Amino acid sequence: MKAKILLIPLLIVIAVSVFIGLVYPQYSNGANGIKENYAKLKNEQIKLADLQKKNKNINDLSTQIASFADKSLLYSFIPQNIKEEEIISSLNGLASSSGLLLFEATISSQSKSENIISDDLEMNAGGELPLTEVSKTAPKAKNLETEIKLLGNYEKVKNFLISLERLNRNNNLGQLKIDRNKNEAGVLDDNLLVSASVEFNFFKKMPINNMNAGDSIFLNNKLETAVVDAIKNQKNSNSFQVNVEQKGKSNIFLP
Amino acid sequence: MSNINLSTENVSRTSASPIGKGLFFSMLIVLGVIILYGALFASNQVILSKIKAVQAENKIENDKFLAGNGGEILDFKNRSDVAEKAMKENKSMPDTLAQIESSILPSVYVNSLEYGKDDKTITISCVGDSFQTIAKQILSFKQNNYFSTVIPGQSIMDQKNPSKFNFELDLIIK
Numbered sequence: 001m002k003a004k005i006l007l008i009p010l011l012i013v014i015a016v017s018v019f020i021g022l023v024y025p026q027y028s029n030g031a032n033g034i035k036e037n038y039a040k041l042k043n044e045q046i047k048l049a050d051l052q053k054k055n056k057n058i059n060d061l062s063t064q065i066a067s068f069a070d071k072s073l074l075y076s077f078i079p080q081n082i083k084e085e086e087i088i089s090s091l092n093g094l095a096s097s098s099g100l101l102l103f104e105a106t107i108s109s110q111s112k113s114e115n116i117i118s119d120d121l122e123m124n125a126g127g128e129l130p131l132t133e134v135s136k137t138a139p140k141a142k143n144l145e146t147e148i149k150l151l152g153n154y155e156k157v158k159n160f161l162i163s164l165e166r167l168n169r170n171n172n173l174g175q176l177k178i179d180r181n182k183n184e185a186g187v188l189d190d191n192l193l194v195s196a197s198v199e200f201n202f203f204k205k206m207p208i209n210n211m212n213a214g215d216s217i218f219l220n221n222k223l224e225t226a227v228v229d230a231i232k233n234q235k236n237s238n239s240f241q242v243n244v245e246q247k248g249k250s251n252i253f254l255p
Numbered sequence: 256m257s258n259i260n261l262s263t264e265n266v267s268r269t270s271a272s273p274i275g276k277g278l279f280f281s282m283l284i285v286l287g288v289i290i291l292y293g294a295l296f297a298s299n300q301v302i303l304s305k306i307k308a309v310q311a312e313n314k315i316e317n318d319k320f321l322a323g324n325g326g327e328i329l330d331f332k333n334r335s336d337v338a339e340k341a342m343k344e345n346k347s348m349p350d351t352l353a354q355i356e357s358s359i360l361p362s363v364y365v366n367s368l369e370y371g372k373d374d375k376t377i378t379i380s381c382v383g384d385s386f387q388t389i390a391k392q393i394l395s396f397k398q399n400n401y402f403s404t405v406i407p408g409q410s411i412m413d414q415k416n417p418s419k420f421n422f423e424l425d426l427i428i429k
Contacts, residue, residue, distance in 0.1 A: 004274050011281035018288045027294040034295055037302045044309040051316035055323065062324035065331055078334045078341070139333040141341075159346045170338065170346045177369040203337050208326035212341070217332040218325065227335040230342060 054213065060221035070228050071175065077170050077231050078141060079202045087146055087200050090167060093240030098160035100152035100194075108145045128165035145174065150194040151181060157192055164198070165236035170255045172199045278380040324364075346428060351377065354401040355426075363392050364419070377426040383417055386410065389422045396426055 028035040065071060079086075084107050095102035150160065164171060175197040181238065183189045348370065355377070359365070362384050369378040384390050389410050396405045408423030 004278060008274070008277045008281045011278070011285050015284045015288045016280070018285070018292065023288060023292045023295060026292060028298060032299075034299045034302060037299060037306060041302055041306050041309065044306055044313060048309055048313050048316060051313060051320060054325075055316055055319050058320070058323050058325050058328060059371045063329045065324075065327060071331070074334055074338060075329070078337050106314075138427075139336055141337045147342075157280070158349060158352060161352070165345075165349060170341045172341065172372065173348050173370070176348060177367070178369075179367040201341070203334055205326070205330045206333065208321060208329055210321070212325070212329050213320060214342055215329060215332070217328055224332075224335065227339045231338060234342070 013030065017120045051213075054218040057218050057221040061217070061223055064223040068223065068225065068228075070225070070232055073168065073231050073235075074228050076168050077235060079169065080205055082144055082202050084144075086169065086239055087144070089240040089242045090169065091146070091148055091164075091198070094160055094163045094237075095148075095150055098152070098163060099156040100160050101151050102148060104147075104149035105148045107149070135215060139203070139206075141170075141203040143199045143201045145196045146200060148194075148196050148198065150192075150196070152189055153190050154192060157194055160194075163237050166235055168235045168237060169229070169239045170201055170235075172201075173197070174199050256411055346372065346375065351428060353373075355379070358395045358399045359391050360388060360395060362388050373426040378423065379426065379429065380421065380423050382413075382421055384418055385420060389420060392422075393424065398423065401429060402426045 181191040404427040406425035410422035413419035
């Protein structure tokens with residue numbers, strides 16, 4: 001009888017202990033209980049739906065890009081490679097079509113700054129920034145500075161600057177110095193001596209990785225082409241293409 | 256000593272003792288807790304297997320994302336962003352020259368002009384015919400809203416030609 005009386009609280013203690021030690025941790029233990037695993041499942045399902053939507057958007061956007069006739073305008077405006085020959089040819093072409101004498105052109109070595117996304121990844125080597133934040137960083141092209149010297153009158157200089165502004169390859173005037181020119185006798189004439197530093201740029205294609213998955217471009221299925229339209233309307237002066245017609249010489253010192 | 260029954264009625268024995276009931280319910284509670292644990296364990300295993308299945312699907316979709324045309328699309332978007340930023344930032348030098356042309360006085364001409372993109376400043380060295388003309392020229396540039404600030408520099412009379420006054424102005428573009 002006494003043992004029976006003791007058995008009841010003992011069973012209750014066992015029940016409470018099992019509940020505390022096994023049942024509740026199975027429900028929630030902060031790591032792999034039902035509650036946490038259910039949240040993880042929901043999270044994975046959201047990720048899956050998100051990826052499926054992005055892959056569908058990629059297919060739609062890819063079709064639009066493939067059929068977008070003016071795509072090349074964007075790739076001419078911000079090219080993938082430096083194309084120094086195109087820069088020299090364009091500056092020379094613009095100068096001669098404006099009636100200016102281009103007598104010096106120097107292309108400086110490319111700037112050390114990488115595309116800003118790469119910089120941010122390097123800076124974030126310690127993982128201080130969440131990856132989604134890194135991928136949101138605005139891309140930035142590499143600059144290439146070209147110094148030129150020209151001679152001509154004011155109207156021609158203005159025409160050159162207008163043509164340069166309308167060139168279908170992006171450029172930005174960094175420095176401009178215009179002085180009145182002195183002729184051989186040391187007297188000021190109508191010509192102006194122009195020294196300019198023009199920044200051209202290029203943007204290398206970056207490989208896609210999981211960090212790019214958060215990019216807003218994949219969130220909708222319509223290609224944004226307003227910039228290309230603006231380039232088409234405002235930058236309609238073609239760059240001057242270079243072609244090599246003849247090459248090869250047995251004596252390289254022969255004039 | 257013999258037992259004596261003092262009861263006048265026939266009293267029947269109760270069906271179960273309170274201790275027995277308590278014991279029964281206690282065992283029921285223990286059993287319930289064990290069944291609950293089993294149910295939770297089984298549910299957790301089901302959820303875990305579902306997670307594995309979704310993760311496998313996620314991997315397939317992720318591989319599709321990396322192997323597809325996403326790179327081309329991202330490049331188009333990045334290039335568009337760079338182009339848009341460049342078009343917004345670039346100052347138009349022909350426009351700036353047009354503004355200077357509209358503000359310059361007929362009795363003044365420019366000897367040299369220098370522009371720096373970083374400080375958005377135009378430094379011009381001009382020649383006028385008097386200090387009064389220089390004052391008027393400063394005012395004329397100040398009246399042009401294209402420039403946020405006009406900073407006059409040195410103004411000096413030409414020693415060889417007293418009707419010529421050389422002066423410098425810094426014009427900061429808005």
